[in-house]
Amino acid sequence: MKNRVSYCLPALGLLLLFTGCQTPPPPATPAEVWQAACRDRDFSQLKDLKLLTLQDAQRIAANNNPDYLAAFQAVNAARMAYYQSLAAYSPEIGLNFNLNDGLAENVQRRNPPELIAPRDNRFTTQTTLRGSWLLFDGLARELNALAARSDYRRTAALRDNVYRLLMRATAYAFYDVLLAIEEERIARSDIEFQQSNLKQAQSRYQSGHISKSDLLNFKILLNRAQCSLVIARNHYQLAVYALAALMGYPQGTLPNTLQFPPIDDQVDKLVLGIDLYLEQALNARPDLEALREARQIADYRRSGKVSAFFPVITLYGEAGYGTTAHNYGGYVVEHRAWNTPSVDYGVNADWQLFTGFARYNALRQYEYLAAEAGFQLDNATLLAINEVRAAHENLQTQAELAEYYRETLNWVFEQRQLINVEYWAGNVTITRLNEAQYELISAESDLAIVQVELKKAAAQLTAAVNGRLEGFEPVDRRLNTGLPLDEVLDKLEEQFQYREKINDETPVEFH
Template sequence: MKIKLNYIKSLAILAFAILLGSNGCRSYRPIPECVKSDTLTGTESEIKKVIPQACQILTLRIAEDIALVNNPDFISKHQAMLAAWERYYQSLGDFLPTVNASYGYTSDYANPSVQKNLQGTANANRSVSRGNSVGLQGQWLVFNGLIREMNALAEKHKAKEYEYAEEDARRLLLRSVSTQYNNVLLAIEKNRIARTNMEFQQKLLDETQLKYEAGAVPLSDVLNFKIKLNEAEGSLISAEYQYNTSKFALAELMGIPEGKLPDDTKFPPMSASTGEQLADVSIYIDTALSNRPDLKKYREALEAANYTLYSRWGAYSPSVSLNGSLGWSRDKSRYDGRYGDSLEGSSNWDTIDQRATAGYGVSADWTVFDGFKRFTRIREARSLVSQGEFELANSWIQVIQEVRSAYEGYIQNKKQAILFKKTLGLVTKQRDLVEEEYKAGNTELTRLNEAQRDLVNADTNLVSALINVQNAKAQLEASTNSR
């Protein structure tokens, strides 16, 4: 008996070790400890764990790589995908038998009072009984109308659906990071334009102030340049605000716990490229229809819905199971007998009952009528299949629309960038000429104000168009999933 108990304990320890090991095979990067805190104070050090120390200039590629590693929403999509595959593995367990083990222990003690027998002699039996029993029960579902097979296939396609959902989250995250990164660069350029305008207005203010003191120009000219200087400073304040808020949004996408980039973060210069020549739009549409993960996700969802429908039909089939059991029990009882008027035992004996059992059988179950539940479940599954078909069709149309819009947006922004680049050259030359004419006294102050305003607007239009080209490129890449 002792050997059997040790054997059972060994099996239990082995099963626990296997279970513990399987739970430890899949791990994930924990969330930053600071997000569990009620305050931000004292958690600033977490930012150093996100931005590489060797990173002198934060490029777009580095920002995207950091976002893919740290963005909590994207990581949650990965965990959802892993959970979906575990549900698929769970469905495979339905093909294996179910085995249960049992163990029982009993202990009884009886010490009755002394009683008289028919002959008038007092007697009583004191007894102690102990019993042990172990057993194994197994059941194996052999056939249930292919419900297991259809459910397993449905779970497999659902897991693939989550895989494509993760890939689609990556596509959207890269697009968002690229757009927000470009907003930072745009704010930097607007900051440059505002500072350049301030320097121009300050230079003319200083020159005009000297002329006013010499009596060469009226006070209104001095006041004009002071006003223009204040307007330029206001534009600088707006550009700095846009720069800071854009960095906050970028830090959020990068998964930085503090919600901001380091103060010493530097960015590369904005690209001056006005775009490249595109192929025919049909090529981009075909690429998108072949690559878009959200479209693949709806296709997998439709397949899963079809297999779910097939499994509903299996409910009309009988189910057949194999059953078996093994058991072993041992009961030992010890009796102490007393005779006569003495309370001391005059005799004792033991009884041992030991037995082993085994059984097996086949069981079948067939539901004949269940209140039309099976029928309505099939109709429900059919409706879900139709829903999946229309969702797939809607996604197909949306993909084509997004590609066409991104394609046209890229072409438009490219044309505007080329045009604004030419315009800036003309306006710059014009402003320089008007400035010289004003200093020579050949043109009015209002004309100089107009020329400088046109220069600021032309420069702003150009940098906005160049950034829009980069955003349109990111949108086109996202719409075709070519990254």
């Protein structure tokens, strides 16, 4: 007995050392978390880029954006959950080992019963190998596996939807940067014009050809142009902050050497009718696919509640081997030992006949949940249709406006040049010159805005119909494991299929 105790004490000490005596490390501070994020997301992906295009920004966003990376991990988790559901088809095997040592001292007893020994030490071991295999449970495990597979597809569709929205948001932020750059160019052009006029006005004022009010007019307009430049720079910094955040850079900045392409109004013309865009959206949008899978999951759960009305049949078996060493004192024989092998197997059937209508009410509950999921899908479909129509109309409108604004800008610029010459020739008033310059600035701003809105409308329509984007490979939502079980589940899915049949057509490409 003392030897056994001497063996157990060191083991107990080691257990306490590695469990209760360890001090967990202190949690990281917000500053440390931010510094680690900055180290993990440096500008290495931008080091070879001199000109940042929209495609580059979207590619980096897909690699760095935390929301998209989190959605990607959610897909992996859902896939593992599906694999877990397949374990219900395999037998469960367990091994148990038990060791027990019991010591009783009865020496101090007065007038003990005859069958109680003064000293009693019983040392036993029991090793048991058990296994069970579910034979039938009313298709509950099949429906659970189908629900887990649909949940994987739903999570994969949500990941694709995060990508879709991320690409749209990145495009919006990118074009905001281009608009701010154009605003700054317009402000600088206005500054140059006002500086040129102010220099000429100072010379003519000193010679007495113009009044002081005209001189002050150019000073005032020059200051206003400087203010516009400051505002444009502010818009640029804010736009860069938003773009950098979407690209996954916690600092909120981009390298100062990085250049952006000039803004233009070149987009693909709408060669397809609205009906084809609507069909593309209903077929390809991942948010609708996720809701269809959610409704399918609700259907599987509802059908699974019917399984509770069936019996559960299980095949089981158990093999064990026990040893006993019995030592005691006060008798002629003071030691006994024996072994007890055992085998047990059979079939168990469990059938719940009445549970207070709990199973019936659970079935009704999931019928309502399935109906709720259907209405949510209907509502999302209406919103998607409205989004496609709005984007389609917006793109047409902005394309028409861009043509008018570009033509108007050419005329306004020519007009401003003529009026500027006529003013210094004394043929028009300074008020008319101010109006001509204001109209030029407004025309330039209007064209820049409509060009950006045209690009955003194209990005909006691309996202609304989930058009194919360069470098985007959608997740394969079929998730076949290569096992024969897949074919069984596919056939069962056809029997329990409630969702709409969606045509697998090639999605529309946008550039």
